[in-house]
Every structure is written in C-alpha cells, then in structure tokens.
Amino acid sequence: MSFSLIRAPLRRAAVAGTRSVPRAPFRSSFRHYSTPPPQADSKSSKSLLIGLGAVAGLGGLAYYFYSNAREAGTAVKSGVQAAKVQVNFVPTKEDYQQVYNKIAELLDEAGEYDDGSYGPVILRLAWHSSGTYDKETNTGGSNYATMRFEPEALHGANNGLNIARDLMEKIKKEFEWITYGDLWTLGGVAAVQEMQGPKIPWRPGRIDGFAADATPDGRLPDATQGSDHLRKIFGRMGFNDQEIVALSGAHALGRTHRDRSGFEGPWTFSPTTLTNDFFKLLFSETWTWKKWNGPKQLEDKATKSLMMLPTDYVLVQDKSFKKFARQYADDNDLFFRDFAKVVSRLFELGVPTQQFVTSEPWIMKSLEDQQDEKKQDEKK
Ligand code: HEM
Structure with a gap:
C-alpha cells in the first residue's frame, strides 16, 4: 500500500x-x-x-x-x-x-x-x-x-x-x-x-x-449562448454580474482552437500577457460576424485577426454587463483587483x-x- x-x-x-x-x-x-x-x-x-x-x-x-x-x-x-x-x-x-x-x-x-x-x-x-x-x-x-x-x-x-x-x-x-x-x-x-x-x-x-x-x-458555459445562459451557469457557482464580467477578462489570454472548441483565433494581440485589453478591444473595435464554415463568432473589422465569442460580445450588449466591462476597459488596476478576488474564490469552489x-x-x-x-x- x-x-x-x-x-x-x-x-x-x-x-x-x-x-x-x-x-x-x-x-x-x-x-x-x-x-x-x-x-x-x-x-x-x-x-x-x-x-x-x-x-x-x-x-x-x-x-x-x-x-x-x-x-x-x-x-x-x-x-x-x-x-x-x-x-x-x-x-x-x-x-x-x-x-x-x-x-x-x-x-x-x-x-x-x-x-x-x-x-x-x-x-x-x-x-x-x-x-x-x-x-x-x-x-x-x-x-x-x-x-x-x-x-x-x-x-x-x-x-x-x-x-x-x-x-x-x-x-x-x-x-x-x-x-x-x-x-x-x-x-x-x-x-x-x-x-x-x-x-x-x-x-x-x-x-x-x-x-x-x-x-x-x-x-x-456554452460559448454560443447569451446573457441568460451566463447568469444561469455562473449564478449556479455563486457569481454575480460584476464577477462574470471580471472572470471573462481572462480571455485577454490564449486563443480558441478549431480542433478543440471549433472556434478560431486569439482575443488580443498579446495573448500571453494579462491586461484589460480584452475589454478595451470590445469597445474600441468594430466587431462583425465572421463569414466562414464554422460556429458563430465575431472578428474585428480592421484586421480580421482577432475574435470574440458570442458570450464575450454579450458583455457589451447587456446593459448590466456593459457597465462593468466599461469600468474594466477604463481602469486596469480595478480589473486586476476584481479579477484577483474572483479567481481566488473560483479556485476554492x-x-x-x-x-x-x-x-x-x-x-x-x-x-x-x-x-x-x-x-x-x-x-x-
Ligand atoms: C464566460 C464564459 C466562458 C466561455 C463561454 C468560455 C469559452 C471558451 C472557449 C470556447 C475557449 C476556446 C477553447 C479552445 O478552443 O482551445 C476558451 C479558452 C480560454 N478560456 Fe474561456 N470561457 C469562459 C470563461 C472563462 C473563464 C472564467 C476563464 C478563466 C478565469 C477562462 C479562461 C480561458 C483561457 C485562458 C482560454 C485560452 C486557452 C488556450 O489558449 O488554450 N475562460 N474559453
């Protein structure tokens, strides 16, 4: 033994x-x-x-x-x-x-x-x-x-x-x-x-x-869904709107993979450095639906090299989510403080x-x- x-x-x-x-x-x-x-x-x-x-x-x-x-x-x-x-x-x-x-x-x-x-x-x-x-x-x-x-x-x-x-x-x-x-x-x-x-x-x-x-x-969470789904899934874990938005800021990092989720591409230009760029880009870029033979996702009009999932885009469509997304886009320190708190809680669920x-x-x-x-x- x-x-x-x-x-x-x-x-x-x-x-x-x-x-x-x-x-x-x-x-x-x-x-x-x-x-x-x-x-x-x-x-x-x-x-x-x-x-x-x-x-x-x-x-x-x-x-x-x-x-x-x-x-x-x-x-x-x-x-x-x-x-x-x-x-x-x-x-x-x-x-x-x-x-x-x-x-x-x-x-x-x-x-x-x-x-x-x-x-x-x-x-x-x-x-x-x-x-x-x-x-x-x-x-x-x-x-x-x-x-x-x-x-x-x-x-x-x-x-x-x-x-x-x-x-x-x-x-x-x-x-x-x-x-x-x-x-x-x-x-x-x-x-x-x-x-x-x-x-x-x-x-x-x-x-x-x-x-x-x-x-x-x-x-x-299912990335093809909207705000009700996000609230249902994260509410079940015990998180509120502000915390859902803060957590989503993790998508400043990494990328989606065709052979894993079906989606393709990174969210930001610096996918190995955590910043509030995910939120900044949500507001600063024009996002259009990608025309392709894959699941519904958005691309930035200017370079077509970045992506957003439907569940990311909802953060600037839903009024309550948008308020927090704006705050995080404007204030990286605030994003970092809230992100640290909520991720710490997430890992202890x-x-x-x-x-x-x-x-x-x-x-x-x-x-x-x-x-x-x-x-x-x-x-x-
Ligand atoms: C809000 C709901 C969320 C949805 C719908 C979602 C969905 C996804 C999807 C579809 C991918 C792509 C997977 C792949 O193809 O490799 C992904 C990647 C990723 N997600 Fe999320 N996610 C959510 C929340 C979060 C949270 C809360 C975190 C962390 C706190 C997170 C961290 C990441 C990271 C770091 C990657 C990149 C992985 C890599 O580069 O291999 N996500 N997410």
Whole structure:
C-alpha cells in the first residue's frame, strides 16, 4: 500500500476539532444533463462523511489512513501511478513555492506551441476544474480534481485540456505529495502571475476524489449562448454580474482552437500577457460576424485577426454587463483587483475551507519577485 500525506491545514483543523458538515444530496431535477448525475447516496457522499468524521473524532489519524485508501482507489481507477510519499511529511508554504516555481518554469518551455506559453491552457484547466461547482448541491468544484476521470475528461468543454493535465503530471511526478486539486489550481495561479497578472491569493487543502465524484456534462458555459445562459451557469457557482464580467477578462489570454472548441483565433494581440485589453478591444473595435464554415463568432473589422465569442460580445450588449466591462476597459488596476478576488474564490469552489483550512490564503511569489529579492539581498 502506498502512502500519501495528511496536509498541514487539515491536520491543524483536526487538532482544533472541527464540526463535520455533510454535503447536500444531489438534486437531479436541477437541470437537464447530457450524462446522468451521481446519485445522492453515492459512495463518494458517504465516504466524505466518514472522512470528515475521522478528522473531527480521531485527531486526523483515521483520516490519514482513510485518505490513503482514497488515493489508492483513485490511482487504480485513473491509471495514475499511486504516489509514494514519505509518511508524516507535512509540506510548508516553502514546499508549495517550490511547486509553483517548477510550474512557472514549465510555462516557458512551450517552444512553438501556440503563442509560446503553456500559461493559457493551464489556466483553463484550473478554471474548468473549479467551474463545475453547484452551490445548491455543493457538488463539483476544484476539490476532487475529477477531470482526471472519464467521462468528465471527455466532456466537449474540456477538449484539449489533456495537454494541460499531461503537463501537470510532470510536476506531480516530482512532487508526489501534492493533491491534483491543489496542483491544478496552483497552476492557474502561476499562469496568471507569470503572465504579468495580479497576485491570486491561494491556499492548499484539496483532496483527491473518486470517479463517482465526477460532475455531469453541461455545467460549464456554452460559448454560443447569451446573457441568460451566463447568469444561469455562473449564478449556479455563486457569481454575480460584476464577477462574470471580471472572470471573462481572462480571455485577454490564449486563443480558441478549431480542433478543440471549433472556434478560431486569439482575443488580443498579446495573448500571453494579462491586461484589460480584452475589454478595451470590445469597445474600441468594430466587431462583425465572421463569414466562414464554422460556429458563430465575431472578428474585428480592421484586421480580421482577432475574435470574440458570442458570450464575450454579450458583455457589451447587456446593459448590466456593459457597465462593468466599461469600468474594466477604463481602469486596469480595478480589473486586476476584481479579477484577483474572483479567481481566488473560483479556485476554492467546492473546497470545505471554513471547516478544514484554517490558514489565511497565501500570496505565492512570482519568479520575478524572487529574482528581485535575490538582487536586494546581494546589495545588502
Ligand atoms: C464566460 C464564459 C466562458 C466561455 C463561454 C468560455 C469559452 C471558451 C472557449 C470556447 C475557449 C476556446 C477553447 C479552445 O478552443 O482551445 C476558451 C479558452 C480560454 N478560456 Fe474561456 N470561457 C469562459 C470563461 C472563462 C473563464 C472564467 C476563464 C478563466 C478565469 C477562462 C479562461 C480561458 C483561457 C485562458 C482560454 C485560452 C486557452 C488556450 O489558449 O488554450 N475562460 N474559453
């Protein structure tokens, strides 16, 4: 049997003696899914309760063995190598910073891939693993990293994310102690920060789940739809209009791919640097429907080299969305502040932070910050 670890925040919570909080049963009538949702009495719901009880009642020891069993089960089901982790290893912030640094270095090893950075696709992995959250049933979210399992890995919205998962697997091999949920979200944090974005407060504390925890298809947004759809999908995660607009600013990064989503092209001229250009361009350019043999998308009239999805364009069509889009177009600092707040929340969806993660979120240092610190130290 292989061993994983009990992570620091969990152990602290166990010592403090936290209450166990059951997950609400899944309501299958909530919406129509293309694949059936997990049942309310699924093994995962029961096992979570056992796990929580173990944390509260036995000072973490039972949880320790319990999580090892979960990990072993996960490994068998996913075909992922079971982690051989030193018993009683409790990672510190510095250990997570080491992981961050490795991811940051990996982002730049993209060579000819897309625009020369793996940042955008790694950010998309973090978002798609978190954005499955449903506040009504308290299912989905980043906690269990269920995109490792089929059919979630094969959901249309996740096309192409195997690239990001494979990249993250390289990091996992080196840092076997980290859970996939922590790894993927830390990847998202590194992607934003290394692409010149704001600092995203982040903390560890996710556990790896079972295939039974995987979410049904249809929880992520459909780019061909309008404002009602965006409000329904993001409202289900607990986000309001302002937060929907701020989150959409991520489309300053990366591009759409014909063979993944069917769409084609980047949103901005600098797809590996986070700025408020996505919002600026929405207002400054004239957008016309692209005439082509593909899904409905817009192109900028001037160069025809940029694109907007129907769900992006709606941000300047809908009155309430437009107000926030205007503010972000006019004020990059405001966009960065709101983006950092909402992405930090996004990455913690489905994580029982109140009950188990007692630490305040951390600010991980970018590679640039660390270089600057080193220079300062050398001057002293
Ligand atoms: C508002 C609803 C959203 C819709 C409908 C949507 C849809 C899409 C689509 C269709 C793609 C192209 C995928 C491909 O062909 O490779 C894409 C890419 C991307 N999305 Fe979104 N997205 C949304 C929100 C978000 C959010 C909230 C984030 C992050 C906070 C995000 C980050 C990204 C990134 C970084 C890419 C580029 C990936 C790459 O370059 O490989 N998106 N999105």
